[in-house]
Amino acid sequence: MTEIEPIVRRSLHSELVDRLRTLIAEGTLTPGTKLVEKDLCDSFGVSRTPFREAVRALAAEGLVVLMPSRGASVATVTHDQIIDSFVVMGALEGLAGELAAPRITPEKLEEIRGLHAAMLNCRRAGDLDGYYARNRGIHDAIFAAAGNETLAATRRIIHTRIVNLRFVARIGDEAWATAIAEHEEMLVALNARDGAHLGAVLRRHLESKRAQVAHWLQHRPAGA
Amino acid sequence: MTEIEPIVRRSLHSELVDRLRTLIAEGTLTPGTKLVEKDLCDSFGVSRTPFREAVRALAAEGLVVLMPSRGASVATVTHDQIIDSFVVMGALEGLAGELAAPRITPEKLEEIRGLHAAMLNCRRAGDLDGYYARNRGIHDAIFAAAGNETLAATRRIIHTRIVNLRFVARIGDEAWATAIAEHEEMLVALNARDGAHLGAVLRRHLESKRAQVAHWLQHRPAGA
DNA sequence: GCAGGAAATTTTGTATACTTAATCCTGTAA
DNA sequence: TTACAGGATTAAGTATACAAAATTTCCTGC
Numbered sequence A, B: 001m002t003e004i005e006p007i008v009r010r011s012l013h014s015e016l017v018d019r020l021r022t023l024i025a026e027g028t029l030t031p032g033t034k035l036v037e038k039d040l041c042d043s044f045g046v047s048r049t050p051f052r053e054a055v056r057a058l059a060a061e062g063l064v065v066l067m068p069s070r071g072a073s074v075a076t077v078t079h080d081q082i083i084d085s086f087v088v089m090g091a092l093e094g095l096a097g098e099l100a101a102p103r104i105t106p107e108k109l110e111e112i113r114g115l116h117a118a119m120l121n122c123r124r125a126g127d128l129d130g131y132y133a134r135n136r137g138i139h140d141a142i143f144a145a146a147g148n149e150t151l152a153a154t155r156r157i158i159h160t161r162i163v164n165l166r167f168v169a170r171i172g173d174e175a176w177a178t179a180i181a182e183h184e185e186m187l188v189a190l191n192a193r194d195g196a197h198l199g200a201v202l203r204r205h206l207e208s209k210r211a212q213v214a215h216w217l218q219h220r221p222a223g224a
Numbered sequence C: 001g002c003a004g005g006a007a008a009t010t011t012t013g014t015a016t017a018c019t020t021a022a023t024c025c026t027g028t029a030a
Numbered sequence D: 001t002t003a004c005a006g007g008a009t010t011a012a013g014t015a016t017a018c019a020a021a022a023t024t025t026c027c028t029g030c
Helices: A013-028 A037-043 A048-061 A080-103 A107-124 A129-148 A148-162 A173-191 A195-219 B012-025 B037-044 B047-063 B079-103 B107-127 B129-145 B147-163 B173-193 B194-220
Strands: A064-067 A073-074 B064-067 B072-073
Touching: A013 A048, A013 A148, A037 A048, A048 B047, A080 A129, A080 A148, A080 A173, A080 A195, A080 B079, A107 A129, A107 A173, A129 A148, A129 B047, A148 B037, A148 B079, A173 A195, A173 B173, B012 B047, B012 B147, B037 B047, B037 B173, B047 B064, B047 B107, B079 B129, B079 B147, B079 B173, B079 B194, B107 B129, B107 B173, B129 B147, B129 B173
Parallel strands: none
Antiparallel strands: A064 A073, B064 B072
């Protein structure tokens, strides 16, 4: 018998939270866009009450900002905030690595190896979306192996803030080589169940990303 | 002329968020308590709409949990989640230390020295509330000196989750001696503008706290 | 022609009314 | 006496209506 899935019962507002989050992450709602209640409610076909609840929830996450009596708009992210987020992510990924390495099961390790191989194939095939999906999968697996729910939740919030800026999409070849080398080193550290090593590699990995994004921001600060 | 303070214009719901957060932090609303809309709305003298918006915001922070069609209740925090939070806090404080030490101004450093001295006096005088206020102040100052808004915001969320469990209130003498020694070491690291050192001390400091809370949880898991 | 101000419109904030879902209690049958 | 069914009650979910604030537009006066 297959695993029994609990029946997911969702309220309108939580459905809206997901939809809005996706719209923001995908760039349909760009930073600074005013969230005019009437317009969006009409589009979604819901009344203002659940919509406003959803907006308040997203505001608590920092994805939208509320101006009293002047409505809500998609949070604008300054360059500093982007860099800051990468710095914090470095600490979180580092911790995840330290925790994950001693805890990881052989099955999970094998799964990550598979993702790593698939990621390389995607890159060779020019499938960038696939590449990023696998990359994300590897990091997800490490956070899952860390077995710290607070850590995973914290990461989720910060991740949504930087994923919607798809800078990452434009990686130069040299940066890619670095990233791959770091990923290879992760596998070594994981295999050795060396938490300190994995933590260090992940911190370095995020620092590389940060430097790369910082450079990108320097040279084309206008393009979104 | 004194500094001009902007007029804070608050909506009802954000006022409610603060009030509810305080009630939860102070233990008036204990984990597991159902937030019955009608009762609380009557108490606060507001209608359900702003109240519900506030509850949704707190849910996004993880302070309350929503059960579809069954209302909201104050999030129950498992022992594992408490420990997890301390672990994450260790990484955040460590990062804050690394960033703060090279950036701190002589004035801020002096301020921290003052807080440290005041903290010791409070402890000697048996003023526990004062002690914790100063302790909090020192850590606040370090996070402020780190100059990373994302880091400060992330810390704020996790902090509210563990501050409402005032385990910390019952510190044994030996633990206190350790804490003081660690704080002294922080001042040394700050004075030397040694980020790596300050980061290491703070990580150790949080690890001490974690161990202490873990021990406390082991031996009196029932008391709230 | 431009500036200032007042009215109108739009939009948000709050309250209330209505609908739907869950729980509780009672009655009946085994 | 217990277990189940069905209605009654209560509370949550959603929609709408009303009030207040902000923005826009248009008119008047200089």
